[in-house]
Amino acid sequence: MDSSDLQRLIHDEEIEFVDLQFGDMFGTLNHITFMAKNMNVTTWEAEGIPFDGSSIRAWRSIDKSDMVFFPDFSSAFIDPFRRRKTLVLFGNISDPTTRDLYDRAPRNIARKAVEYMCSLAIADEAYFGPEPEFFIFDSVQYSTQANASFFEIDTVEGPWMSDSETSLGHKIRHKMGYFPASPKDTLMDLRSEIIANMQVMGLEAELHHHEVGTAQNEIGIRYGDIITAGDNVHKYKYAVKNTAYQFGKSATFMPKPIASDNGSGMHVHMSLWKGGSNIFTGEEYASLSPTAVYAIGGLLAHGRAIQVFSNPTGNSYRRLVPGYEAPVKLAYSATNRSAAIRIPYVARDKSRRIEFRCGDSSGCPYLSFSVMLMAMLDGIKNKIEPGIPMDKNIYDLPAQESEDIVSTCESLGEALDELQKDTSFITAGNVFEESFLEAYIEYKRKEEVLPLQLQVTPLEYELYYDV
Numbered sequence: 001m002d003s004s005d006l007q008r009l010i011h012d013e014e015i016e017f018v019d020l021q022f023g024d025m026f027g028t029l030n031h032i033t034f035m036a037k038n039m040n041v042t043t044w045e046a047e048g049i050p051f052d053g054s055s056i057r058a059w060r061s062i063d064k065s066d067m068v069f070f071p072d073f074s075s076a077f078i079d080p081f082r083r084r085k086t087l088v089l090f091g092n093i094s095d096p097t098t099r100d101l102y103d104r105a106p107r108n109i110a111r112k113a114v115e116y117m118c119s120l121a122i123a124d125e126a127y128f129g130p131e132p133e134f135f136i137f138d139s140v141q142y143s144t145q146a147n148a149s150f151f152e153i154d155t156v157e158g159p160w161m162s163d164s165e166t167s168l169g170h171k172i173r174h175k176m177g178y179f180p181a182s183p184k185d186t187l188m189d190l191r192s193e194i195i196a197n198m199q200v201m202g203l204e205a206e207l208h209h210h211e212v213g214t215a216q217n218e219i220g221i222r223y224g225d226i227i228t229a230g231d232n233v234h235k236y237k238y239a240v241k242n243t244a245y246q247f248g249k250s251a252t253f254m255p256k257p258i259a260s261d262n263g264s265g266m267h268v269h270m271s272l273w274k275g276g277s278n279i280f281t282g283e284e285y286a287s288l289s290p291t292a293v294y295a296i297g298g299l300l301a302h303g304r305a306i307q308v309f310s311n312p313t314g315n316s317y318r319r320l321v322p323g324y325e326a327p328v329k330l331a332y333s334a335t336n337r338s339a340a341i342r343i344p345y346v347a348r349d350k351s352r353r354i355e356f357r358c359g360d361s362s363g364c365p366y367l368s369f370s371v372m373l374m375a376m377l378d379g380i381k382n383k384i385e386p387g388i389p390m391d392k393n394i395y396d397l398p399a400q401e402s403e404d405i406v407s408t409c410e411s412l413g414e415a416l417d418e419l420q421k422d423t424s425f426i427t428a429g430n431v432f433e434e435s436f437l438e439a440y441i442e443y444k445r446k447e448e449v450l451p452l453q454l455q456v457t458p459l460e461y462e463l464y465y466d467v
Helices: 003-012 041-047 107-117 188-200 226-246 290-301 303-310 365-381 399-403 412-421 422-429 434-454 459-463
Strands: 017-023 031-035 049-052 064-072 086-089 091-094 125-137 139-144 149-154 207-209 214-222 250-252 267-276 332-334 341-342 355-356
Touching: 003 041, 017 064, 017 091, 017 107, 017 226, 031 041, 031 226, 041 086, 041 399, 064 149, 086 091, 091 107, 107 125, 107 226, 107 422, 125 226, 125 290, 125 355, 125 365, 139 250, 139 434, 188 207, 226 459, 267 290, 267 365, 290 341, 290 355, 290 365, 303 365, 303 412, 332 422, 355 399, 422 434
Parallel strands: 017 086, 332 341
Antiparallel strands: 017 031, 049 064, 064 091, 125 214, 125 250, 125 267, 139 149, 207 214, 267 355, 341 355
16 A cells, blocks of 8 residues: 555545654554544655654653654554544654664564565565454452552353352353353454454454453464564554453453462464475474574573563463463473474465464564564574474473473563574664663663562552561
């Protein structure tokens, strides 16, 4: 879609507003809305749209606040949630004086990762297929103060529900929610409505189902290149949250909202292509190519540093614990969901891919995909061997055998420590710049790690008040 196509779309669809959206370093979707009748598409394409970047977390200081948004016309979709007809555009952020892509804008970093890949002549396309999971609750309350702290969630599916008028007895016990039919699955119609809205937004959804956790769900969407996949995760979360809100419910992508139940991950399927061919197809283990095996080696070698972006919140590490189906060992295996990297069974060579299963969708998708791509490229470039596959249930390994396999990090602070020791694979080609990493790490330590360390929880009162 070029500028004339966009102008025609605005006219034909009688668009009243144009909403410019972009994701920040931490996965929050930001927006600013313009009257369509006042916009000049040709000018926007040539000159961009200036805005204040000083209030975006860890971006510009107040004395260097001016930034420019260049819309990506190919990203255009009509927002199904607005009363007035509104067209949404994603785009790229630039410096207003140099017109250089801003080095802290995640979409720009993803673009640089692909350019770096092409410069190595390893591949010319990188495809990502994300699988975000989420919970939908009927009510959510929470508060944190110096003298009080609590949260309370409710869902008609909850096993904790009493036999009151809000419960009809069709409850889903912890970790027993995979594929039950209605009336236990109370959210089928809502998921169908989400998909209907996704289609209006141009997002290709393929299936939906109830997940393992109580009130937990998943919608399958089509894969895309690194930019498209990043855009699609933002669209996915936007569609889920807003559809749930329309129905008087609340959706969350928080990795672990319920104690003693499974958490929400975001498994990511990946393949590299060159000249129209899938270069992950071959005759090695699980019909992979040597290139794919080295890519796995890179992901495993840098797996603990990757977690800063694939598992970017303190709550992410409530999910990464043994016994809840989240992989906690950095190993690989074919068709094995207990491994951090699974090679799915596929019938066709062009569908050959690998799946990274540790991550979740609580952060920025562009950064998560970029760091995975950089790890794969490092593995391929340096021919990093991944070791032998673990073709057994890793959750049930004997203690000694389990200890021989590298574990995932147990906290966000530990992951940040690992990244600071292992940055060279993502700073290659200036894809992730040092100033970006310093700002990101500083923010995470100050705004998340430290507050979590200082907060007293209700459980601590139960355990320790009478010591």
